[in-house]
Amino acid sequence: MAKEPTIHELRLSKHTLNALESAGIYYIKDLLLYSPTRLAEITGLSKETCEKVLDKAIEFLDRYRKKFLTLEELEKVEEKKIFMSTGAHSLNRLLHGGWCVGEVTELAGPYASGKSQACFTALATVFLPMMSQKEIQEILYGGEETRSSERKDVHWGLNDGDISAVIIDSERTFSIQRFRKILGRFGLNEKEIMKKVIISRPENAWDQKRIIESLVGVVRENNVKLVVVDSLTKLPRADFSGQGELYTRQRLILDMVEKLRRIAINYRVVVIVTNQVVATPGVLYGRGYKPIGGHVLAHTVDTRLLLTRATDPYRKVTILDSSWLPPGECKIRITDEGIADA
Numbered sequence: 029m030a031k032e033p034t035i036h037e038l039r040l041s042k043h044t045l046n047a048l049e050s051a052g053i054y055y056i057k058d059l060l061l062y063s064p065t066r067l068a069e070i071t072g073l074s075k076e077t078c079e080k081v082l083d084k085a086i087e088f089l090d091r092y093r094k095k096f097l098t099l100e101e102l103e104k105v106e107e108k109k110i111f112m113s114t115g116a117h118s119l120n121r122l123l124h125g126g127w128c129v130g131e132v133t134e135l136a137g138p139y140a141s142g143k144s145q146a147c148f149t150a151l152a153t154v155f156l157p158m159m160s161q162k163e164i165q166e167i168l169y170g171g172e173e174t175r176s177s178e179r180k181d182v183h184w185g186l187n188d189g190d191i192s193a194v195i196i197d198s199e200r201t202f203s204i205q206r207f208r209k210i211l212g213r214f215g216l217n218e219k220e221i222m223k224k225v226i227i228s229r230p231e232n233a234w235d236q237k238r239i240i241e242s243l244v245g246v247v248r249e250n251n252v253k254l255v256v257v258d259s260l261t262k263l264p265r266a267d268f269s270g271q272g273e274l275y276t277r278q279r280l281i282l283d284m285v286e287k288l289r290r291i292a293i294n295y296r297v298v299v300i301v302t303n304q305v306v307a308t309p310g311v312l313y314g315r316g317y318k319p320i321g322g323h324v325l326a327h328t329v330d331t332r333l334l335l336t337r338a339t340d341p342y343r344k345v346t347i348l349d350s351s352w353l354p355p356g357e358c359k360i361r362i363t364d365e366g367i368a369d370a
């Protein structure tokens with residue numbers, strides 16, 4: 029792979045370079061995470077300077093990319109979808125392979141619907157070796173032979189050497205004890221992985237926003253392949269509760285998810301965010317639940333799933349909305365070793 033171009037290639041003044049680096053921006057692609065206004069805020073540079081910097085970044089990129097492609101050209105350069113197992117093959121099938129690299133998936137659902145369990149399971153499976161799309165398809169859709177009992181609990185991750193995963197545990201429900209059990213199920217080396225999972229616990233909504241803004245540096249330095257935010261919306265909801273603060277709250281949520289989406293795309297990371305739901309007597313989706321964050325989130329995440337409780341220990345997963353997956357649903361089971369087939 030060609031070396032990632034840094035901001036030093038943009039012929040900026042020493043002062044500008046320093047300001048950008050102090051804000052944690054090293055690569056040209058990091059610059060593209062920000063609007064000129066936001067860049068000015070985090071670097072202390074003037075908005076005019078930031079507009080010029082962004083123009084230079086885009087001009088630089090234009091030397092290497094075609095702005096307009098025919099579909100034929102697009103097909104050649106488009107990156108193939110890469111997946112990691114969710115821990116449940118029923119869910120992997122629903123998602124055409126599992127959690128998708130480069131995308132943000134939202135898990136919405138009421139209390140105890142299994143959102144956190146799904147996240148913790150992903151924090152383990154990501155450390156499994158990668159598998160080819162062909163092997164994955166065989167395990168998920170193959171005949172009797174490939175579905176034999178030995179292969180039933182075969183899973184795949186994104187481990188191509190030295191990788192890490194991040195959890196932003198806003199709800200403070202992550203438990204090392206629980207996680208150990210999940211690692212055991214997949215035969216993962218506990219001692220190794222305790223060094224590779226990075227946790228951050230925001231104090232409030234604003235802190236969470238700042239943590240997400242500084243995430244790009246952590247992702248770059250630690251070869252992070254999975255980012256979990258559990259939950260994305262709880263703190264904003266608690267801190268901005270009145271009707272008058274609705275706009276501020278939605279803006280904050282949108283800001284965070286847009287940043288996460290850029291990280292997903294630029295760094296080829298899986299991003300999973302959880303979201304609470306409010307009960308709606310029979311309206312939206314006819315399912316009686318409406319995810320917090322409403323339309324802002326619906327239009328910024330790539331796939332939105334709804335988890336609902338069935339008779340314990342089962343849960344139902346429904347695709348509420350996706351930019352590419354057809355509607356569908358499946359059943360999973362919550363075990364003390366993470367989520368699994370029903």
Ligand SMILES: Nc1ncnc2c1ncn2[C@@H]1O[C@H](COP(=O)(O)OP(=O)(O)O)[C@@H](O)[C@H]1O
Nearest residue numbers: 137138139140141142143144145146362363364
């Ligand atoms: N050790 C365990 N073994 C089996 N099920 C468990 C265990 N711990 C929690 N659960 C189940 O998981 C559910 C909570 O799931 P969780 O992912 O924390 O929900 P959410 O994050 O959606 O609120 C509980 O209903 C409980 O039944």
Ligand SMILES: [Mg+2]
Nearest residue numbers: 143144199201
């Ligand atoms: Mg939870």
